[in-house]
Amino acid sequence: MTPLERYESLVDDVEAFRAACDRPLPSVVRVNTIKATVERVREALDEEGITYDPADWHPGVLRLPEDSPGRNWPHAHGWIHGQEEVSNLPALVLDPQPGDRVWDACAAPGSKTTQLAALMEDSGVLVGNDNNLGRLSALRHNAERLGVTNLVVTNQDARNFSLKPLGEGQEGGVNAFDAALVDAPCSCEGTIRKNPDAFDTWSLDHVHSVAGVQKGILRRAIQATRPGGTVVYSTCTFAPEENEAVLDHVLDAEPCRIVDFDAPLDGVPGVTEWEGEEYDPSVEKALRIYPHHNDTGGFFCAKLEVAE
Amino acid sequence: MTDGATNDGQRFDRLPSTADDREVVGRATRSEVIEWWVDRFGLPADTFEGYTFWEKGAGKIWIFAGDVPSPTDVEGLGMTFLRTRQEHWKPTTNAVQRFGREATRNVLVLDPDEAVRFLAGEDLEPAWDGDWGYLIVAHEIAGGVEPIGVGLYVHDELRSVIPKGRRASLAPPE
Numbered sequence: 001m002t003p004l005e006r007y008e009s010l011v012d013d014v015e016a017f018r019a020a021c022d023r024p025l026p027s028v029v030r031v032n033t034i035k036a037t038v039e040r041v042r043e044a045l046d047e048e049g050i051t052y053d054p055a056d057w058h059p060g061v062l063r064l065p066e067d068s069p070g071r072n073w074p075h076a077h078g079w080i081h082g083q084e085e086v087s088n089l090p091a092l093v094l095d096p097q098p099g100d101r102v103w104d105a106c107a108a109p110g111s112k113t114t115q116l117a118a119l120m121e122d123s124g125v126l127v128g129n130d131n132n133l134g135r136l137s138a139l140r141h142n143a144e145r146l147g148v149t150n151l152v153v154t155n156q157d158a159r160n161f162s163l164k165p166l167g168e169g170q171e172g173g174v175n176a177f178d179a180a181l182v183d184a185p186c187s188c189e190g191t192i193r194k195n196p197d198a199f200d201t202w203s204l205d206h207v208h209s210v211a212g213v214q215k216g217i218l219r220r221a222i223q224a225t226r227p228g229g230t231v232v233y234s235t236c237t238f239a240p241e242e243n244e245a246v247l248d249h250v251l252d253a254e255p256c257r258i259v260d261f262d263a264p265l266d267g268v269p270g271v272t273e274w275e276g277e278e279y280d281p282s283v284e285k286a287l288r289i290y291p292h293h294n295d296t297g298g299f300f301c302a303k304l305e306v307a308e
Numbered sequence: 309m310t311d312g313a314t315n316d317g318q319r320f321d322r323l324p325s326t327a328d329d330r331e332v333v334g335r336a337t338r339s340e341v342i343e344w345w346v347d348r349f350g351l352p353a354d355t356f357e358g359y360t361f362w363e364k365g366a367g368k369i370w371i372f373a374g375d376v377p378s379p380t381d382v383e384g385l386g387m388t389f390l391r392t393r394q395e396h397w398k399p400t401t402n403a404v405q406r407f408g409r410e411a412t413r414n415v416l417v418l419d420p421d422e423a424v425r426f427l428a429g430e431d432l433e434p435a436w437d438g439d440w441g442y443l444i445v446a447h448e449i450a451g452g453v454e455p456i457g458v459g460l461y462v463h464d465e466l467r468s469v470i471p472k473g474r475r476a477s478l479a480p481p482e
Binding site for chain 2: 035040041043044047070071072073075077078123124125128133136141143145147148149150151152153154155165166167170172173174
């Protein structure tokens with residue numbers, strides 16, 4: 001059984017699901033509004049004769065059917081950043097505001113982090129953390145290329161993230177975040193269109209062990225966010241063990257609830273049972289995106305609110 | 309001033325506001341850093357209001373849109389901005405791209421072919437009768453002049469100092 005066959009009982013249209021998973025993904029870029037407007041990027045691409053096709057759900061997401069995203073002037077200026085279409089979703093759902101204090105718990109290599117910075121209009125404090133020191137250099141490189149100046153980069157285990165380096169308890173320090181993104185490490189089946197070898201390292205043991213890490217990171221994100229603040233949880237896996245089961249665990253363990261959100265992309269609700277396990281009914285407020293829904297990679301996204 | 313205080317390359321220290329507040333010998337001050345940028349490139353005087361400036365590594369200055377208590381032991385704080393270790397201060401490519409659009413002085417605008425070669429890391433001999441030293445190198449794109457990066461102009465030659473990771477080979481414009 002391939003990892004995909006494991007999820008066919010969950011999928012609404014198995015034939016379309018299989019067909020979409022076999023198609024490669026187009027190059028997609030996000031307009032970096034810290035350095036350029038959508039209009040100016042389009043003008044610059046026109047000048048270079050580069051074909052682009054704006055996503056119907058977001059004017060700042062451009063498909064480049066004939067070009068690699070890295071060999072043109074808008075890229076050299078940091079006006080655009082190669083970022084898969086569906087991975088634009090979690091930062092938009094988190095919707096951070098200018099001046100906010102925001103934590104990106106698993107930030108490297110930084111596509112979503114830099115998108116958060118743009119949504120914050122490069123103001124406030126954005127903390128991009130990753131436990132992998134090697135991957136932090138990619139995060140820093142991308143952030144600098146895109147002109148981000150509100151980013152603090154930290155190298156901690158997100159499960160017991162300390163606010164001490166941010167001056168917790170001191171005047172002017174960060175004692176809690178207004179919002180947090182947990183774009184968790186996962187078994188990545190949803191990236192099969194981009195990474196054909198995504199299944200090579202797949203195992204059920206890995207699913208279970210990474211689920212433990214995900215629970216720990218999401219719990220810490222709830223704890224580190226102020227009452228009334230927002231936490232978004234996202235993955236690129238279809239495994240309910242890494243999605244709804246993680247939400248179910250955190251609902252029990254921390255003072256929070258799952259809330260509805262308006263999704264600009266099509267998807268289906270979270271599942272409330274899987275292989276004999278039943279989850280809290282509110283996990284249906286999460287969004288499962290299969291590759292055939294919007295012709296993207298697969299994705300999972302949920303929005304949580306920390307109890308007042 | 310505390311005698312013998314030195315820069316600790318493992319942490320970020322906020323720059324002193326002025327020379328009177330300086331505790332680490334030789335450390336640039338906030339006002340010197342802003343003055344250098346504003347003077348050299350003719351930027352509006354309020355360009356850097358609200359930003360904080362930090363040093364990690366001797367002479368390596370970072371610009372941060374927010375603020376946190378100093379010192380702080382983190383991996384990055386905003387963007388690398390300016391190198392002050394040598395006699396001639398050197399702005400970073402990323403800072404020039406981020407803040408150089410408003411520059412009115414020491415901006416060398418290349419023609420399209422030269423711009424492509426500059427981005428690829430080639431040294432050029434463009435027409436320029438202005439100052440020697442570090443210049444903002446720009447070109448026209450999408451209805452405006454946009455900074456590409458930093459060039460060092462000496463002896464009638466423009467040396468590309470775009471870091472290797474930011475160089476790119478583009479097809480020449482048709």
